[in-house]
Amino acid sequence: MKIRRSYILILGIIAVTAACRKMDDYKDKYLSSGSITYAGKIDSVKAHPGDGRIMLSGLLIADPKITELRIYWNNYADSFKLPITRTPNVDTIKAFLNKMEEGVKTYTLVTFDKYGNRSVAVTITGRVYGDVYRSLLLNRTIKDGLFVGDSVSLEWNVLDASTGALGCELQYTDKSNNLQKLFVKRTDTRTVLTNYQYGTKFSYRTLFLPDSLAIDTFYSKYQDVEVKADITSFYIKNAGTNFANSDGGNGRWQTPADWTTTDDVRNGGNNIGGLDAAGWLPSKALSLEAWWGMTPIPNGKIYQTFTLPAGKYALIVTAGDCSTGGTKYITVAQGTSLPDIGNVPAQALAYTLINKYTDNTLSFTLTGSSPVAIGLQAGMTAEGNYMKAFKVRLMRYP
Known part of the structure; x- marks a missing residue:
């Protein structure tokens, strides 16, 4: 038993001695030159995206000995060096990386002091924008x-x-x-x-x-x-509301200024007609009326003529009350007058039957500059037939 105990004691002494030698070897290898010194790292790092570039910013709070910032990306294949001059205060550092590829990258920031000591690395992910983003x-x-x-x-x-x-x-x-x-x-x-x-x-x-x-x-x-443009004022004179009277008539029946009216429209007596100034109307109205006792209007026209450039247009006529009898059109025709009532479907550039109490819209297109006539026309017997319009507008569309 004494021999065995002695053997165990000897083994223990050998183990302790070996451990002490390993510790001494570690000290000689790693601590012979003293402890490792790190430079102060950059704080509060932010990535600021740009157009083909990026700015990385941060704060230097401590370590007045820092003299340089190095930035690495693409797995350290690319780098950028920024000289630094410290002040007694907290310094804000801004580093601009130009001519960068569009996309997302990870950047590693390391500071160095004047003795060559480096800081702990700080990483941040940032994005560079460019033509791909711009195209969207x-x-x-x-x-x-x-x-x-x-x-x-x-x-x-x-x-x-x-x-x-x-x-x-x-x-x-x-x-x-x-x-x-x-x-x-x-x-x-x-x-x-x-x-x-x-x-x-x-x-x-x-x-x-x-x-x-x-x-x-x-x-x-x-x-x-x-x-789209309301071009009424450029082309149509006396377009309403409350149409102006010409120099003929001051009673209910008048003649609209600046509008061409055919003889059969001027059937209110004394060669007057085409404008109704009745007191019960909200305003004066362009009028074709063949009431009982009046003469019929076989081919009545109220229109204006002007030249329009090529384009898309719409004539809008705000109608008042209209009877059911007779044929009543809103018409646009190329040339200097409206076609006769029986020829409207064949000769008009565009036409529509008038609907009362609404805005009647008549769209048309000109492929080239052309004189056009726009207006109202009707064929009606003197049996209580009539049509009224309170406003005329001309629109041009893109």
């Missing part, structure tokens, strides 16, 4: 647009803030041939373009900030827009 940007859409007088009124559809859209840059030509520019905020729902030059288009593009930290603003492509 869509312009804000217009709900409605109308040119009236000398102004264009635009109604915008909602612009979703989650897309990063900020608003629109818009430009148009005014009546003095000057280029006007304005910014339409994302929250604006209506915009008026004053002193607008008729016949021109305006253009606009939408601005986007893809990220709240982004350093660059992106733009959609400019879009040219032509809105």
Whole structure:
């Protein structure tokens, strides 16, 4: 038993001795030059996306000995060095990496002090935007647009803030041939373009900030827009409401100024007619009437003639009361007069039977500049037949 105990004691002494030698070897290998010294690391690092570039920012709070920041990406294949001069305060560091590929990358940031000591690495993921992102940007859409007088009124559809859209840059030509520019905020729902030059288009593009930290603003492509236009004042004289009287008649039956009226329309006595000024009407109305006791209107016409350029148009006539008897048209014809009532279906550019108490819309297209005649016409016997119109409008569409 004594021999066995002695053997165990000897083994224990050998084990302790071996362990002490390993510890001494570790100290000699790793601690012979003293403890490892690290430079202070960069704090609060943020990635700021840009257009073909990115900015990385952060704070240097401690360690006044820091002299350099190094940034690595693409698994350390690419790098960037930024010299640093510390101040006694907390320093904000901004590093711009230019000519970067579009996409998402991970960046490693390491600081170095003047002795060459390095900091613990800090990593952050950031995105670079470019042509691919730009190609996906869509312009804000217009709900409605109308040119009236000398102004264009635009109604915008909602612009979703989650897309990063900020608003629109818009430009148009005014009546003095000057280029006007304005910014339409994302929250604006209506915009008026004053002193607008008729016949021109305006253009606009939408601005986007893809990220709240982004350093660059992106733009959609400019879009040219032509809105529908109320061109009544350019072409139609005395268009209503409350049509002006010519120099003939001051009673109920009058003759509309600036409108051509055929002889059978002027059947109110003394070669007067075509305009009804009855007190029970809301306003004076263009009128073709063959009431009992009046002469019939076999081929009556009330019209104006002017030249229109090529384009898409609509003649809108606001009708009052109309009888059921007779044939009553709203007509547009190429040339300087309306066709005879029996030839309307074959010769008119566009025509429609009039419907009472509503806006009657007659659309037509011109492929080239042409004189046109627009107006009302009827064929009716003197048996209580009539048609009334309170307003005439001419629209042009894009």
